[in-house]
Amino acid sequence: MADTGRKKRILLAKSQIDAHDRGVRYIARKLLEAGEEVIFIRYGVPDEIVHAALQEDVDVIGISFSTGTPLAVVPKVMSLLKEQGIKDKVVIVGGIVPDDIVPKLREYGVAGIFGPGSAPADIIDTIERAVSKKPSA
Amino acid sequence: MYKKKLLMQDKALKEKWQTRFSKIYGDREFKMATSSGIPVKPFYTASDINDIDYEDVGVPGEYPYTRGIYPVHYQFQPWMNEQIHGYGLPEQTRERMDALSEQGMEGYFGGSVHNIVSDLASNAGYDPDDPRAEAWVGQGGVAIYTVEDMERLIHDLPLDKTNFVWNIQDTSMAMLALYIVAAERMGFPKERLRGNTMNSLYRRWCWDCIGFPPESAFKLMVELIAYCTREMPQWNTTNISGYCMIEAGGSPVHETAFVMATSIALTDKCIQAGLNPDDFLPRFGFHIAQGNDFLENIAKLRAIRRMWAKINKNRFNCSNPKAMQARIFVQTAGSSLTAQQPLNNIVRAAFQTLGAILGGANAVQTDAYDEALSIPTEEAAVLALRTQQIVRHETNVPNVSDPLAGSYYLEWLTNRIESDASNLIQKIDDMGGYIKCWNNGWLSGELRKSAYEWREKVNSGVEAVVGVNKYVTGEKQKVPVFSVDESIGKTSVERIIRYRNQRDSAKTKSALANLRQAAIKIDQGTGGEGYLMPALIDAFRAKATLGEAMEVIKAVFGFSCEQ
Numbered sequence: 275m276a277d278t279g280r281k282k283r284i285l286l287a288k289s290q291i292d293a294h295d296r297g298v299r300y301i302a303r304k305l306l307e308a309g310e311e312v313i314f315i316r317y318g319v320p321d322e323i324v325h326a327a328l329q330e331d332v333d334v335i336g337i338s339f340s341t342g343t344p345l346a347v348v349p350k351v352m353s354l355l356k357e358q359g360i361k362d363k364v365v366i367v368g369g370i371v372p373d374d375i376v377p378k379l380r381e382y383g384v385a386g387i388f389g390p391g392s393a394p395a396d397i398i399d400t401i402e403r404a405v406s407k408k409p410s411a
Numbered sequence: 412m413y414k415k416k417l418l419m420q421d422k423a424l425k426e427k428w429q430t431r432f433s434k435i436y437g438d439r440e441f442k443m444a445t446s447s448g449i450p451v452k453p454f455y456t457a458s459d460i461n462d463i464d465y466e467d468v469g470v471p472g473e474y475p476y477t478r479g480i481y482p483v484h485y486q487f488q489p490w491m492n493e494q495i496h497g498y499g500l501p502e503q504t505r506e507r508m509d510a511l512s513e514q515g516m517e518g519y520f521g522g523s524v525h526n527i528v529s530d531l532a533s534n535a536g537y538d539p540d541d542p543r544a545e546a547w548v549g550q551g552g553v554a555i556y557t558v559e560d561m562e563r564l565i566h567d568l569p570l571d572k573t574n575f576v577w578n579i580q581d582t583s584m585a586m587l588a589l590y591i592v593a594a595e596r597m598g599f600p601k602e603r604l605r606g607n608t609m610n611s612l613y614r615r616w617c618w619d620c621i622g623f624p625p626e627s628a629f630k631l632m633v634e635l636i637a638y639c640t641r642e643m644p645q646w647n648t649t650n651i652s653g654y655c656m657i658e659a660g661g662s663p664v665h666e667t668a669f670v671m672a673t674s675i676a677l678t679d680k681c682i683q684a685g686l687n688p689d690d691f692l693p694r695f696g697f698h699i700a701q702g703n704d705f706l707e708n709i710a711k712l713r714a715i716r717r718m719w720a721k722i723n724k725n726r727f728n729c730s731n732p733k734a735m736q737a738r739i740f741v742q743t744a745g746s747s748l749t750a751q752q753p754l755n756n757i758v759r760a761a762f763q764t765l766g767a768i769l770g771g772a773n774a775v776q777t778d779a780y781d782e783a784l785s786i787p788t789e790e791a792a793v794l795a796l797r798t799q800q801i802v803r804h805e806t807n808v809p810n811v812s813d814p815l816a817g818s819y820y821l822e823w824l825t826n827r828i829e830s831d832a833s834n835l836i837q838k839i840d841d842m843g844g845y846i847k848c849w850n851n852g853w854l855s856g857e858l859r860k861s862a863y864e865w866r867e868k869v870n871s872g873v874e875a876v877v878g879v880n881k882y883v884t885g886e887k888q889k890v891p892v893f894s895v896d897e898s899i900g901k902t903s904v905e906r907i908i909r910y911r912n913q914r915d916s917a918k919t920k921s922a923l924a925n926l927r928q929a930a931i932k933i934d935q936g937t938g939g940e941g942y943l944m945p946a947l948i949d950a951f952r953a954k955a956t957l958g959e960a961m962e963v964i965k966a967v968f969g970f971s972c973e974q
Contacts (some may be wrong), residue, residue, distance in 0.1 A: 299863075374892075
């Protein structure tokens, strides 16, 4: 693992109307156990994710989906970050992500995509590496 | 239950067994347990069930209904093939409905059944042009927001012979009202409609998604129950869902205890509102998961029937037998499906379907193998239906009711689940009741703890999941993945704008104002007065949309992610 020296602040976000939170809650707990700081929110519209990320000054934004709709949310989050000139946030996606949209999400700059059963260690490792590569704010 | 002589024989035989066992295995320990963590012995005998009152096992169709609620069941009336489905626009879901009916999906007595799941947008009561709905229109279910959408789904169907299950939670009342208005336009008065609303506004404690706060949730549930009890004699009002508790990570014992606690809390509230349990309880039903622990889940169904009968008789003094007969809709557990090696799910669902039938389910949904990846393809949905049809026609299992009754292990386990669940119900009572345990997070905490422990066991290899932590291959199984056409969001928005433009807006506005007055009255009372449903029906007759009506109700009762 890279850059384990500093605690990361991680925002985990799930839509208010997408009930299935078992996976994201497990990941939240594993990140806490690994010494990271975790903020979990339920968002109404994608703007709230960006707003919370700025307010909480997080290093990482993780967005969780139980249906195949990341493309209706993630591009919006990325462009809002871009509009505001924010380059220091790592964005990851978890949950049910259809294979055919994975390349598109990567194009938008998503640093990691974690489907069902992903090992927490892999997620933590991705976070550590990606954060260490980002410019500091 | 057994004579002294038999018990002495049993003791002597077990001593012989012990001697032989020790000779081969020494003092090796058994560490087996059920999925609820109940430790089990390598075998069971008469002495394990000697304390059971024989009448608690009894015969099918007699109190306490452990062995089923009918004197004969599948022999004369097979279970309903209650396959949950819904996606995209209403006409797309209609195609799937027709396809499944054509493939033999059947309700009771020659009728049809459709368990229609709504999309996430309408589940939360949003119209498709609400910014919060954008990613969720037609996703996870069908996009129905107006009477016109409802008509697109149900046109030309014989509604008096069709069992419609509206699989939607917080918006149960509004979806039923849309159905009533569309049905009356097709010439079917509400009195002749048969089917089921979920009315499961309590479900949100299983997660922390958006919904009504506990007190409001109960008032709204009571209101729907009161209305249907009075106005819709064939309508099953309420579905007590343990399924969501399993999906959120609970064990079969949690599920058993918490569905009973939910039923108790709701019955209490209905009685407080002046309703008679002998009138409304016959229209309650259960939605229960059939998970991977084959025998524990069969025992659980038997325990649920017995407990509900006893609780309603002893706690609520019911005398109507129908108020003690638990009708159980079983769904094979979605949480047991794996995205890895998805074809394995065909096998899991088949075992679970067989389990549901051995447990005496009244209706069954067999999950499609691809549901860990997406909404099922038509091919996968038909295969799931075929699974039920094979159990029905080829196994001979339906010939004999409750065929596992009398098994020492199964009877012991049925009893053990009942006793563990009763202890949990007592704990909830001691802590101040269900609503308090919802509010303070105890109920959800139990599920989360259990979900975490399970995942830890899987990740450490203590709990085997084939294809996930055992027999893993480097190759990815390629299966077709269904996707909902992205354009349906746009179509839904265009439709709803046109719908709003073509109505008499003064009439709609006045109907929504009446709805608000009715909601305020209910909020100030206990629910159960029967104001809200008629006002909702009038609002939809006046062409209000689902989102508009729900916005009015939410403003009065509160609606948020706060528990």
